[in-house]
Amino acid sequence: MSSGSLLIVIPYPQKSGIFSVYMTGYLDQYKKLGYEITTEKLYFWEGKIRYSLKWLYLMRYLADRKKTILLHVHTIPASGPFIILFLLLSRVLNRKVIVVSHETVQTYAKHLPRFARWIAYFYESLVVHLSSFYVVHTSFHKKEIESFAPTPKLRVIPHPAVKVEVKERERTIWGFYGMLSAKKGVDLLIDTYQEFPPGSLPQLKIYGAAAPGEEAYYESCRQMVKSEFSSLIHFTGMISEADKAEEFSKLSLMILPYRYISQSGVLSEATMHRVPFLASDLTFFRDFKDKFGCGRLFKTEDKESLKEEFVKISKDPLCISDEEFAALQNELSIERCAGEFQKLISKQN
Template structure:
């Protein structure tokens, strides 16, 4: 009997989750697995190796129509897996709410073994139902995966010991297989309408309070004439007017380039290749896909000194600043902006680390013992 595994991912393209799914399934396919991705995309990495079917809409709204699509898509995905005799499904878990509870219950109804990847081990909205969380982790997930020691330690504090016993730490992989880091900076900037002679810092990803864009705007230096900021991403339960008011009050309008929208893969490639460094001013994080994306491009990083960030940037691969400390962030931005040699060193070390410690080929082998 051939080895088979599937991922059911209703977030997919909307949140950039498909990068993770495609890279993991591609690596498992290279280990001899027949792999399936049921999501909201129709094509992706190595389609000859991964069976990709669209079972969900791009954007599942939180209303009756969205709920109907979610349930229908999940049932259809499970039927496809059962038809192809796939017994194990991998699921991305970002919150312990009624949505994953319903989806996971359908998985169990179809008799699937569930490997749950807990990306955010608790919701940053602080509104999780403890009973729902415990039920999801204890009854609906057979094996729990977290990405670092910080997330594991957090779960140890809030979940029963029997759930911790079935929890393993497996790293989040890098993104070198799905990015184009060969676009020259000059070409990328021309495509985006950026100035060739300016030093650009990049803020990339969903815009929400925990991501700390307000901290970055308050810390961004105004006394370095050729230092500008690119902000790229779409607000999530947040109003961009809050940030626009800071931009205006600090007279940063002429120093900021805004891409406030969903960012396509082509635009992402151009943004990362156009920037000189990236800033991650997060207030809270359990694991940052943006950080690993930046390292995959070889883009120098400034990040808040949160435990999850420090676990990755633990050998001088970037600059850390004291979390929520505007003055310290200002200092680190100036340091990175003024030292091209330092940026080149961080870029080189980041790529080395991604290739040596965050390779999907290695990560996939850790999943094999769980899938079997």
């Protein structure tokens, strides 16, 4: 017997984008819970105007009284202006639309002029108030929304990770994983790493491709690698999901030197592979460490602080204890997070 019908709308930077492992995990869980699933993608980097018009096409789904609509994952540049029309019509027709927001407004509005930042906050407040529920991943994000658009519709459901079989082997490599962009600080990582004599630290692997529009930054990071470190610092490009468990099993440390960010799915995924982390002391990373342990922090954008942590960790490598691992597996499991969404889906409008 069907539990109901879901439309899941997923924004992607490019048409070549694939379902992330956590999104695939959600789809699997919703199917296990008995939901009939329809998925639609929005591409917001290639043909931005053309694809933002797709919201008008998606309005046809609002004719189905029994369909709950989940927007994974809303961000200001991803959703575009026509989401407002979509949400307005959903309110008129009394349809349930759950918006899942991936990043804080201040993250995306950080470099905008003041008048544009006000527009961004106004736009976000409209999305918040027009949705049936507005889901964020962190308490930090919740507090930001409450500061300009307080509402009882707010919910916190953490960024999940799919449980994996952790391979037991000797871990000898440090790594970075993710789409490379200036905000993620890979240049700081490479610069600091090369302050040490070649071979005195574990090899460093940079897993990931350039984020859309960040191709020049990616290439500049590659050019930073000195000849004497060419055999120690490796740019692998993106790795497939099939290869991820094998690659992550080699890592003794995941380094996340972000300059600014509101949350990180990479952190959940790395720790689910039992890879400890070293991250900048941004609010999300600090909250994660306070709750789960599993790593250490350094001062954001502080080369000397990062260097000090490299020295400490090279002498005394980090590990994730059994207690820490059990706690994060429970809290961040895709099963638990999908169950939290099911509660919202089941609530009456």
